[in-house]
Amino acid sequence: MKEKDPAFVKFRGIVKRFGEVTAVDNVDIDIAEGSLVTLLGPSGCGKTTLLRMIAGLETPTEGDIYINGKRINDVPIHKRNLGMIFQNYALFPHKSIFDNVAFGLKYRGVSKEEMRERVYKALELVRLPGVEKRMPSQLSGGQQQRIALARAIVIEPDVLLMDEPLSALDENLREDMRREIDNLQQDIGVTTIFVTHDQREALSMSDKIIVLNQGVKQQEGAPEEVYNKFTNHFVADFLGHPNFIPVVVDRAMDGFMQVRLASGETFLASPAIDFDRGDKAEVVVRAQQLKIGLKSEFGEQEENMNYLFGEVRDRSYMGGEVSYYVGLHDGSMLHVIVLARRVPLKRGEEVYIRMNPADCRLIKS
Numbered sequence: 001m002k003e004k005d006p007a008f009v010k011f012r013g014i015v016k017r018f019g020e021v022t023a024v025d026n027v028d029i030d031i032a033e034g035s036l037v038t039l040l041g042p043s044g045c046g047k048t049t050l051l052r053m054i055a056g057l058e059t060p061t062e063g064d065i066y067i068n069g070k071r072i073n074d075v076p077i078h079k080r081n082l083g084m085i086f087q088n089y090a091l092f093p094h095k096s097i098f099d100n101v102a103f104g105l106k107y108r109g110v111s112k113e114e115m116r117e118r119v120y121k122a123l124e125l126v127r128l129p130g131v132e133k134r135m136p137s138q139l140s141g142g143q144q145q146r147i148a149l150a151r152a153i154v155i156e157p158d159v160l161l162m163d164e165p166l167s168a169l170d171e172n173l174r175e176d177m178r179r180e181i182d183n184l185q186q187d188i189g190v191t192t193i194f195v196t197h198d199q200r201e202a203l204s205m206s207d208k209i210i211v212l213n214q215g216v217k218q219q220e221g222a223p224e225e226v227y228n229k230f231t232n233h234f235v236a237d238f239l240g241h242p243n244f245i246p247v248v249v250d251r252a253m254d255g256f257m258q259v260r261l262a263s264g265e266t267f268l269a270s271p272a273i274d275f276d277r278g279d280k281a282e283v284v285v286r287a288q289q290l291k292i293g294l295k296s297e298f299g300e301q302e303e304n305m306n307y308l309f310g311e312v313r314d315r316s317y318m319g320g321e322v323s324y325y326v327g328l329h330d331g332s333m334l335h336v337i338v339l340a341r342r343v344p345l346k347r348g349e350e351v352y353i354r355m356n357p358a359d360c361r362l363i364k365s
C-alpha cells in the first residue's frame, strides 16, 4: 500500500527571479491537507509571488510545486482547482450577488439546479443567506469580502488562496473576519494558504506560520512555537515587542546559561543554540513577559528569577495596558508592557524588573 504523503501542497527548491531581483530564494514548504498555513513577512518578502506560483499566475524559475502528489508546474491555471481571494478582488459591480458567487461554476458544466443549491449553501456558509438578488454596491465592505469568500469556496477548491484579504477593512471588522475565516476554514476543511504581513492575524488563525524575509524562509511552526521558540533575530523582531539585550556568555548554570551585561550584572537565559564562554550574543525577552515595580517596594528576590534595576524614562498609557521604557545601568533601554497599576510609575522613578529565565531567550547577535 502506498503511504499517503502528509503534505497536500509541497514546494521544493522554489526560486523565482524577476531579472536581477530574487523574489523567492530556494524555498521548501509542506502544507498538510485541511490545514490553514500563513505566509508571514514584511512587504516585498515574496509572499504574493509564492501564492501566484501556486495559482499558476507565475512560473517558478527553479523547483517544483505539488498538489496532492501531482507536480503542477505545467498545469494551466484553469485546470488547477483553486479558490482565490485577494485584497482588492472586487466583485463584478453590474452582476447580482448570485451571479457573482455562481461565476466559477458557469464553466464547470454544473446544472442550473445544482448551481442554485451550491450558491445558496455558500451564502449560508459565509452567513449572508438571502442577499443573492442584491447588487454588490448594496453591501458593506465586510459583506462584500464575505461574498468574495463565497465565490472562492463555491467551486469546492482543492486549495484556498488568500492574499491579505482583510487589509482593506477597518480594525474591528478585521478581527471579526479573522474569526469567521478561521471557523469557516475548519467547517469545510479546505486546505488554505493565507498571506499577511500582520503578525497578530497570523498568530490568531494559523495551524502553521511560515516566516519569510527577502525571499528566504526564516522559520516555520505553530504560532506558539515561532512566537516563543524563535531561532533568529528577524523572527523575534517580526513577531512583536521584543527587547534585544546585548550580552556576553558566561557559563552554564542550573540548566540555563549565565550571561553578563556591559555593566557587569549577570542573569540567566535559555540558549536557543550552543554557546561558548565569551561569545557575544543577545537575549531576547518580550515586553509583555517582564514585571516591573518600584525599587523601594522591592522585597526578597524570588529564587530562579532574574532581576535588573533601572529608571523609568518614559511611559505611555494604552488603555488597560501601560508601556514603560526603562533605562538600565549598561545604557540600554527595556520596553515593558504591563496592566495599568492603580498608581502609575513616574518618569525618573527607580524600578526593578523581574524576568523569568525561561522567557529570556539567548540567540546569536
Ligand SMILES: Nc1ncnc2c1ncn2[C@@H]1O[C@H](COP(=O)(O)OP(=O)(O)O)[C@@H](O)[C@H]1O
Pocket: 018, 021, 022, 023, 041, 042, 043, 044, 045, 046, 047, 048, 049, 050
Ligand atoms: N512582476 C514582477 N516584476 C519584477 N519584480 C517583481 C514582480 N513581482 C514581484 N516583484 C518583486 O519581487 C519581490 C517580492 O514581491 P512580492 O511577492 O509581491 O512580495 P510581498 O507579497 O511579500 O509583498 C519584491 O522585491 C518585488 O518588487
Ligand SMILES: [Mg+2]
Pocket: 047, 048, 049, 163
Ligand atoms: Mg503581496
